[in-house]
Amino acid sequence: MSHFSRETAERARALVALYPERRSALIPMCHLAQEQDGWLTEEAMEDIAELCGVTPAEVRGTATFYDMLHTEPVGExxxxxxxxxxxxxxxxxxxxxxxxxxxxxxxxxxxxxxxxxxxxxxxxxxxxxxxxxxxxxxxxxxxxxxxxxxxxxxxxxGALADEVPKHGTLIRVRRDGGLRAGRSEVAEERRAMSAAQAERAAAGKDAS
Amino acid sequence: MALTDAPRIVTSRMGRDDSHTLGRYLEAGGYDGLHKALSMTPEAVAAEVDEASLLGRGGAGFPAGRKWSMLRKAPVTYLVINGDESEPATFKDHLLIERDPHQLVEGVLIAAYALQVTQAFIYIRGEFALGLERVTQAVNDAYAHGAIGSDIFGSGFSVDVVVHPGAGAYICGEETALIESLEGKRGFPRIKPPFFPAVIGLYGEPTVVNNVETMSNLPWIINNGGAAFAGLGLGRSTGTRLFALSGHVRNPGVFELEMAKTTFRDLIYAPTLGGGITGGNTLKAFIPGGVSAPWFGPDQVDLALGQDEVAEAGSMLGSGSIVAMDSSTCMVRAAWRITKFFSRESCGQCTPCREGSGWLERVLYRIEHGGGREEDLDLLLDVSDNISPGLAWPPQQTTICVLGPSIPSSINSAISMFRDEFLVHIKEGACPYG
CATH class of the missing domain: 3.40.30.10 (Glutaredoxin)
Structure with a gap:
């Protein structure tokens, strides 16, 4: 991961921890990337791919479906x-x-x-x-x-700066903390399983 | 506001500027419903909702209790709340999300307890920036209040709630597309069977998907009992419902009315509701339940705002949004704009919808802009028939989801009600409304 700032990366990891499968954090993370850069850059999509365990093409594939995710620069x-x-x-x-x-x-x-x-x-x-x-x-x-x-x-x-933040900043209220109902352990297990599965699939592909 | 003496169930706190805060919510008895639910068995909570005969408020109108009981036979893994309100002219969930987020959260927690799920997701339309902030704050405050998290209110029941933002796609209001979107994918609806969410839902697990308004009714139902809710309304249409009125009326807005006890005439003309048609004009036609619904003419204003009443008259109450169009409205333009919407929002999986919506849009565009041909009306109906065979109501389907068969509704309505207006466009080579 090279494009996300330390703060963005931290917030992105906190997002991943909220879901049983990390790919679910993909769209919220695209919003985060837009908050950092104003739009969804190629470099950000690479970081998102890494964090969500998918390819950059899959991130682009999802992002281009949605009107709010801009893969070209937009105004402030x-x-x-x-x-x-x-x-x-x-x-x-x-x-x-x-x-x-x-x-x-x-x-x-x-x-x-x-x-x-x-x-x-x-x-x-x-x-x-x-x-x-x-x-x-x-x-x-x-x-x-x-x-x-x-x-x-x-x-x-700039008279409306308080009401209308610059493009990309969607939710200014941050979630306090992660999951607390004990589901996070289950989620962690599932993540490990899907990572192992992906590894096996990758190994299989190399072998052929 | 309402014409009957039914209580306001979901809009009782909306008069206050701080109706979205935990303090105001608690002052008005907030989270009492959850306390009460937690003192009951999950089965008893579900039974109350069953007895209320609460019909889902998202558009399809499936009984919420029955949706749950289908699942109680096997454990449900996830609860997903559909807050992706984007049916054109529908703006009632927007109000509930922004103005009373704790009521929504309490409803979600009651449902989570009844279904015994430990993780719920509230999917909110990405364009609702303020709504997303308010629900996120409400969830934070509810965690701090002990209503969400581990061992909520000391009951032994634990649950997490995650607020999930959408990113702009109408189709994600369709429950299986919403699930795909929540899994980080393009919002492609899944084919049913086998992908009924109750069987194979989020991450392949049994999942309940319920609408924001449906959830917002639960605190009142638990506090007052399912029988009290079922005692309001008529027949299958129980309780109250939010109706979103827009278009050429003096006083557009969201009105909570007792189901099936009020008519379209009341809603559009009553001084305390719509207040009548603007500019001294007369009503030409109205859409009774979102743009997927066939239109009605002024002769149908005395129909009751009830699910079965509207269905029997050949349309649907759908998402509860009514658009009034006055005598100055060009019906070709109205049908064209609605079709353009479907064309833009078709996800592209199924050929009849993807291609058909674009063809229809282009034909309507050329009629509206003076390039129409005499054979265009037959062409419109023929293409529509290929998307939804027979142009029947309820529609036949050639596609994975109901977006496709929703496209012909407005076209078929406009042509059958206002054929002459199309012919004038074609003959004069211009829109008579300028």
Whole structure:
């Protein structure tokens, strides 16, 4: 492991200890990697692979399935505008068009200063405040065109830093401690078994 | 808020700004249900839930008690909570997760005790950053309070709860896809049989998967008894339920209503609920239970909000989300946007869904944008029929999961209810709504 900082690596190991099989920590660990780097780098995927006992290709295979895991760089603020049915009825298309004009990028693109990425999102489950907008997975409610412009200014000036951390930081509350119901011993045993199995499989492959 | 005098079961604390804190929860009798459950046998706890006839609140509406009793014959290894709420226009679990996380955690612990599992996972949609923080805090506080961990409340029962973040994929709300995701994989649904979670679930072990709202009902059921819960509602639709109302209504939001005792008309028009249609317009159509459900017209607003009532009328109450569309709505555009969603979210395993959703989306797009052809309506129905033979309701399936057969619902509804509107688009070569 070479890319994760000491702190990230420690948190990643703590994640592994929560699951009966270490691969389950893969997606939470991708979030951790994004917290460290802002996006999911090749190097981070190699570290994740090592910690989860899979290949880097398997990490990429999982990560590319999920909208929130970015295997290409994104802006510090990922702005998601929902255009699904409830928001469509609430003027989402007009807002997205405004956002594209104001940022000078199409949905999916990032501004050249690296500050903003704009995304057209599917339903974000906040349908009583259409059109629904999130910045880095934080809800920003009631978005008229003027609200949106003000939002960009506040994000750029750092006025919203407390409410909206930079992209990648998802859960700012850390879990206190590991498993306590005595299941960890069982989990440890299972991990040892799957490691031994993987070793045997690898040995078999070498022999052939 | 409610029109009947039914108690508020899952939203009783929501008026307070600090409803998510342990202090407020304890003040309102929080964790009393868990204390009571731990003083009973696990079988007696399960029996209360059975007697409540609590139907699962995720969308399929399977009785929670029966789901559990299928498993009590063999030991269950894991309990997994589905908090991956992403059916379009569904936002009731979002409320429960953010505003009353301890109620959810207490429900999970009651279920864990009834099932005698020692590890539960709460899978929460990745986009719920605040919800993930609140549930993580609630779990931390519950550990410190002695409600989770080793020998909880001195009962001899031990259990761990792990909060697991998703990462953005609609299909992970499907229980077997959720399990794959929890195992660190792409969210590919598993084929049933043999992969019923109750038989071969998480890590191949027997697993119960329950929805957030289902769990949130458990503290009240244990405190007040299954019979009290079953005494609310009508027929198979017992208790209260959260209905998420959105679209062209004056007062969109989540409303807790007694099951089957309230109608769509009440929900959409009552001054204390939806408050009527916006802008002086009239109701054109509504979606009764998430975008996988066939649509209803204004002539069906007097139907009761009950599982069987809606099913008998040819749709489903599904995830309990109602979208009202007024007279200014372009139905081609609505059907296109919903189909675009399915096309984006198809996991890609099954050909009819993967290819069909994209074809349907492109045909609808060209109709909406002025390039439609006369034969397109038949083409839409033909492709739909290949995904879900006969376009029947409940739908036939050619795919591993129900995402595929959900795609034709809105298309079939829009064409059968608003065929003329499609024809005007095609004839004029433009959307009449601009």
């Amino acid at each position: 603020y990922v702005i998601s505008v929902c255009t699904n049915i409830a928001c469509l009825l609430g003027g989402a298309d007009e807002l997205l068009e405004h956002a594209e004009e104001r940022l000078g990028v199409r949905a999916g693109g990032s501004t050249t200063d690296g500050l903003f990425t704009l995304e057209e999102a599917e339903c974000l489950a906040d349908c009583d405040f259409p059109p629904c907008v999130q910045v880095n997975s934080r809800f920003v409610r009631r978005q008229s065109a003027e609200d949106f412009d003000r939002l960009l200014d506040e994000l750029a000036s």
